[in-house]
Amino acid sequence: MRDISWSKKEKEIARRAFGNAYQKECTALVMRSKKMLDSINDPRDIWKIHDMLTESREEIDLKYDYRYSVLISVFARLLRESWLTETDFAGLREDKLESIKALSEII
């Protein structure tokens, strides 16, 4: 997987898909935070929201790794978690698509 090559066009598709997934996760986090904030009864529960954001940030920072050497497995995970769909990968070489799909089943 490490020596897989990415054409210029594929890099554009990858960059866009990566950015879209990141945007979607952040949007979901905004919604989750709003929901938590709206249902706060005890103001001290603000720290539960902080804890949730800290945990999410660590997870997202680790997950969104745009090195081409690991991008197939990053995309496989994003596919499995439904942040991306197969249509987001339209235009990638067939072997890459197959690797992403296969890996998403076992990751």
Next chain:
Amino acid sequence: MRDISWSKKEKEIARRAFGNAYQKECTALVMRSKKMLDSINDPRDIWKIHDMLTESREEIDLKYDYRYSVLISVFARLLRESWLTETDFAGLREDKLESIKALSEII
């Protein structure tokens, strides 16, 4: 300041004032977070809210120190920052009240 004594009644007053101020700060933080969340245009700005909460938590954790040896200066700061008013200290011994007020002017 370190050897100042607190009667049982004074401890109750202090504990209540301390709790009220903490509750107020947390409430203000909930409101601030809501306002920031509502004005988000770019979902990635969720991290700005996380940064704000991290900073606030560190500050609040440091500030709310309920050791009797430092409580006069804690109360002076809370008075200066308007999380407490002089009425919150009603029932404390006069010398404590004076110390809190005097310190709140210079802290």
